[in-house]
Amino acid sequence: MTTKNLISEINRKKSFLCIGLDVDLDKIPKHLLSEEDPIFSFNKAIIDATHHLAVAYKPNTAFYEAYGLKGWRSLERTIEYLNKNYPEIFTIADAKRGDIGNTSTMYAKAFFDDLAFDSVTVAPYMGKDSIEPFLAFENKHTIMLALTSNEGAFDFQTKDVGGQEFYKMVLQTSTAWKNAKNLMYVVGATKAEYLADIRSIIPDSFLLVPGVGAQGGNLQDVAKYGMNKHVGLLVNSSRGVIYAGNDTQFYNEAAKAAKVLQQQMEVILDAR
Numbered sequence: 001m002t003t004k005n006l007i008s009e010i011n012r013k014k015s016f017l018c019i020g021l022d023v024d025l026d027k028i029p030k031h032l033l034s035e036e037d038p039i040f041s042f043n044k045a046i047i048d049a050t051h052h053l054a055v056a057y058k059p060n061t062a063f064y065e066a067y068g069l070k071g072w073r074s075l076e077r078t079i080e081y082l083n084k085n086y087p088e089i090f091t092i093a094d095a096k097r098g099d100i101g102n103t104s105t106m107y108a109k110a111f112f113d114d115l116a117f118d119s120v121t122v123a124p125y126m127g128k129d130s131i132e133p134f135l136a137f138e139n140k141h142t143i144m145l146a147l148t149s150n151e152g153a154f155d156f157q158t159k160d161v162g163g164q165e166f167y168k169m170v171l172q173t174s175t176a177w178k179n180a181k182n183l184m185y186v187v188g189a190t191k192a193e194y195l196a197d198i199r200s201i202i203p204d205s206f207l208l209v210p211g212v213g214a215q216g217g218n219l220q221d222v223a224k225y226g227m228n229k230h231v232g233l234l235v236n237s238s239r240g241v242i243y244a245g246n247d248t249q250f251y252n253e254a255a256k257a258a259k260v261l262q263q264q265m266e267v268i269l270d271a272r
């Protein structure tokens with residue numbers, strides 16, 4: 001999907017919501033466990049109930065890899081279902097990959113060619129030659145960790161390196177990489193106050209902002225400091241949406257939770 005299409009979907013749906021499909025068999029409603037593929041059944045119900053409220057879905061691959069071959073099959077069925085039934089939705093494989101060049105190329109093929117995701121998350125620690133293989137894919141997006149939502153973000157990312165914080169150096173450096181136009185960045189919603197500085201380095205890039213909901217990030221602050229002229233934000237909530245209910249009508253509860261976020265986003269977008 002092109003960035004242009006993503007922006008027009010955001011404006012059409014009045015939403016920049018991304019729903020995280022982080023499916024844990026211990027947390028899904030018990031009646032689904034007797035189904036042939038409980039994870040896919042859960043995802044399908046959530047997607048069908050919320051697709052009009054969200055512009056993106058983000059399965060975190062850990063939650064699928066944890067169940068081995070069966071889990072990977074559930075991931076494959078989920079992305080196939082999204083691409084076939086809701087092609088206007090932006091899809092994110094949250095896999096946090098990145099390795100030496102030839103290995104990164106294989107990771108990129110796995111998520112862009114084989115599974116046909118629109119984007120994949122990557123970790124920047126190994127530098128330029130670990131990320132450029134992802135950027136070589138046309139109309140695919142590589143979402144690089146910049147300033148993460150967790151406590152450990154302060155271990156390295158905010159450390160001073162030659163007069164500036166490390167995450168700023170990462171952002172600045174990445175803008176010179178080949179096909180940098182295909183980069184988006186992850187900034188945790190719990191770090192909203194950093195967004196103004198981040199925008200001064202990458203004014204036009206899309207940001208994936210997880211951490212609203214279960215981690216306590218504030219949507220209004222994220223929008224205040226992080227929104228650009230094209231909106232430029234995808235705000236993710238996983239547990240706060242998908243586990244809003246736990247009975248046979250769980251998908252209706254998820255839709256209600258998604259609607260609350262979408263309505264807040266609509267107010268923010270209308271006030272621009």
Ligand SMILES: O=C(O)c1cc(=O)[nH]c(=O)n1[C@@H]1O[C@H](COP(=O)(O)O)[C@@H](O)[C@H]1O
Binds near residue numbers: 022121147187214240
């Ligand atoms: O890359 C991510 O998506 C990510 C980066 C980050 O800094 N913090 C973060 O929580 N995430 C992911 O975003 C999702 C957050 O889930 P909830 O806290 O349940 O909304 C999980 O899949 C995390 O792995």
